[in-house]
Amino acid sequence: MLRIRLHGRGGQGIKTASQILGTAAHLAGFQAQDFPLYGAERRGAPIVAYARFSKNIVLERGPVAQPDILLIGDETLLSDPMAAVTQGTDASTLIFINSRHTSQDLKKHYHLESLPVQLDISELCQKYIQKPMILSTALAAVGVRLMGHIDLHHLLQAIREELGQGRINPEKIAANLTLAEEVFQKAPSFDLEFSESDNGFSASRLVILERRPPVDSAPLIFATGNMAQRKTGNWRTHRPVVHNEQCNGCGICYARCPEGDIRMDANDKPVIDYDHCKGCLICVEECPKHAIEIIREVESWN
Amino acid sequence: MTATIPDSLEESKYKKVTDLNPEEEIAPGSALCAGCGGLEGMRLAMKVLGENTLTCNAAGCFTLISVYPFTPLKGSWLYTTMSGPVPAAQGVRDALDIRMHKHGLPEKEDLQVIVVAGDGSTNDMGLSPTSAAIHRNLDFIYFCYDNEAYGNTGFQQSGASPLGSHTMTSPDTPEHPAGSERTKKDLFGIWMAHNPPYIATVSPREPIDLSNKFKKAKAMKGPRLFICLSPCPTGWGFDPKDTHLIAKLAVDTGIFPIKEFVDGKVTHTKRPHKRLPVEKYLERQKRFHHLFAPKRRDDIIAQIQSNVDAYWEQYDE
Numbered sequence: 001m002l003r004i005r006l007h008g009r010g011g012q013g014i015k016t017a018s019q020i021l022g023t024a025a026h027l028a029g030f031q032a033q034d035f036p037l038y039g040a041e042r043r044g045a046p047i048v049a050y051a052r053f054s055k056n057i058v059l060e061r062g063p064v065a066q067p068d069i070l071l072i073g074d075e076t077l078l079s080d081p082m083a084a085v086t087q088g089t090d091a092s093t094l095i096f097i098n099s100r101h102t103s104q105d106l107k108k109h110y111h112l113e114s115l116p117v118q119l120d121i122s123e124l125c126q127k128y129i130q131k132p133m134i135l136s137t138a139l140a141a142v143g144v145r146l147m148g149h150i151d152l153h154h155l156l157q158a159i160r161e162e163l164g165q166g167r168i169n170p171e172k173i174a175a176n177l178t179l180a181e182e183v184f185q186k187a188p189s190f191d192l193e194f195s196e197s198d199n200g201f202s203a204s205r206l207v208i209l210e211r212r213p214p215v216d217s218a219p220l221i222f223a224t225g226n227m228a229q230r231k232t233g234n235w236r237t238h239r240p241v242v243h244n245e246q247c248n249g250c251g252i253c254y255a256r257c258p259e260g261d262i263r264m265d266a267n268d269k270p271v272i273d274y275d276h277c278k279g280c281l282i283c284v285e286e287c288p289k290h291a292i293e294i295i296r297e298v299e300s301w302n
Numbered sequence: 303m304t305a306t307i308p309d310s311l312e313e314s315k316y317k318k319v320t321d322l323n324p325e326e327e328i329a330p331g332s333a334l335c336a337g338c339g340g341l342e343g344m345r346l347a348m349k350v351l352g353e354n355t356l357t358c359n360a361a362g363c364f365t366l367i368s369v370y371p372f373t374p375l376k377g378s379w380l381y382t383t384m385s386g387p388v389p390a391a392q393g394v395r396d397a398l399d400i401r402m403h404k405h406g407l408p409e410k411e412d413l414q415v416i417v418v419a420g421d422g423s424t425n426d427m428g429l430s431p432t433s434a435a436i437h438r439n440l441d442f443i444y445f446c447y448d449n450e451a452y453g454n455t456g457f458q459q460s461g462a463s464p465l466g467s468h469t470m471t472s473p474d475t476p477e478h479p480a481g482s483e484r485t486k487k488d489l490f491g492i493w494m495a496h497n498p499p500y501i502a503t504v505s506p507r508e509p510i511d512l513s514n515k516f517k518k519a520k521a522m523k524g525p526r527l528f529i530c531l532s533p534c535p536t537g538w539g540f541d542p543k544d545t546h547l548i549a550k551l552a553v554d555t556g557i558f559p560i561k562e563f564v565d566g567k568v569t570h571t572k573r574p575h576k577r578l579p580v581e582k583y584l585e586r587q588k589r590f591h592h593l594f595a596p597k598r599r600d601d602i603i604a605q606i607q608s609n610v611d612a613y614w615e616q617y618d619e
Contacts, residue, residue: 042333042334042335042336042366042536043335043336043337043535043536043542044335044336045333167468167588167591167592169595224353224373224375224376224377225328225329225373225374225375225376226329226371226372226373227329227330227331227332227368227372227373227374228329228330228331228374229331229372230331230332230333230372231331232330232331232332232333235336236336250319250320251318251319251320252319254319255319255322255346255509256342256506256509256546257342258334258337258338258339258341258342258345258506258545259330259332259341259345260326260328260329260330260345261330263324263326264320264324268320273330276330276331278336278337279336280336280337280535280542280543280545281337281542281543282337282542282543282545282546284543285543285544285546285547286546
């Protein structure tokens, strides 16, 4: 069996990527399983999806704890311990990261046990579908390539079937097919071996949790407004940056921010709380002086 | 019921956004969607209502406001079923009254009881208890964040879903080309028939109007009810940055009238000078996409327009 785990953010098409992967593998003659992990996930929040493929029946259920392939659509998640992106991986795990950095740099910076496969699929998404962070098709194409055993026409058929179910117009589907072909050509292929001796089920290793002081896991509920301890800044794919010299201090951005993440300082200039800003970019849109710029959050370090 | 509004309120009205309470009464960090219009409405409302509040929150999107052990509120929070926030408010109000009148709780420790509920809870499951509570003249504030569907469970049709909108349970199909074939319930009218002291509709795009209405309500007693239009990037299908644009178009097209009901009289506090055609609002949202492509459904768009026109005809001078 081959186990795949996909990480990204709500709205990036991670669930759809797992569905395309599952359908492509099914068309190529595999038994396939794909599903996202649902919780209180919202646009921008860390999202996980899973897939399992086998020549035999897949009896294993539940989240994939030890993936053979890890597909990371959004590099910034690697800096977020809450997202637990690399959990259950070891030197044998094939890791893909959507990044501008080199594989060597990524391995070193994130202390990865193996050299990851790197490709800037956001750039390709921008080129073909003009949406750098809608990764469904491109990430599925990378997955297909990494696992091998699946032909390009299976992938394209899977994309047609999966995107055809949504409210997506034919031109957009065509653009996605071109994108998939390009990623298919660019990503390296591994043709991973399927170990089929395990009759479709394997128990997960026990994860021994590190001992932490109780205060880490049990903040005082009697403390008012303690929700601020949860940092939602990692939801952001784009960062609003205020140019004070253009700002007239009207306070519109402060009034319109749903999260209350903008306060006006003593000089009537807005200060953005990047620990919590989810990156909705309402402030950018609403600023009458166009004094707020958008910077794409592409990576965790420069 | 006659409302008593102190004269001093007129002078202390909010006039510009910098007049608003600079304190944030809702801490950041909640798991609500980026660009949530409902959260913006509640944030502005809480800026006026302050921290001496107790929020009875019906199940819905705002379940995510407070996830144990975290709360963004300075006041207390009580979580209820979809039909239960108003009975909960009654219980809390009674408990506070008993403690004050019989057990010596100082009056300054009294709390404003607030119900926060979505349009599903408000229009459907929780409607009957609300009717009873208004009838009993329960002293509370009702804040309905109206995103026109059951948003938290994946956007199913509610009593507030408008004509022509696509929801998960009212998809557009060849047999049902409009998507939702029902018109939005007139919740304002339903509440108005109970003759409570105060009802208002508010929009997050109109922070001054919203804040002044909450300020007015705060000074009153009895049931005071609010419907806040809550543009929903996720369910309605638009970019989160456009939340306020959508809210503005809802008002400018006349689809969402901004009004209040005091002393038996309805007043439109923000009236579009010249109403834009409804399609300016519809065409920007994926939930109405099927009205424009692959084939333009002029019949359905015209029906939506004529419903809006019929509403405003009642109030045309």
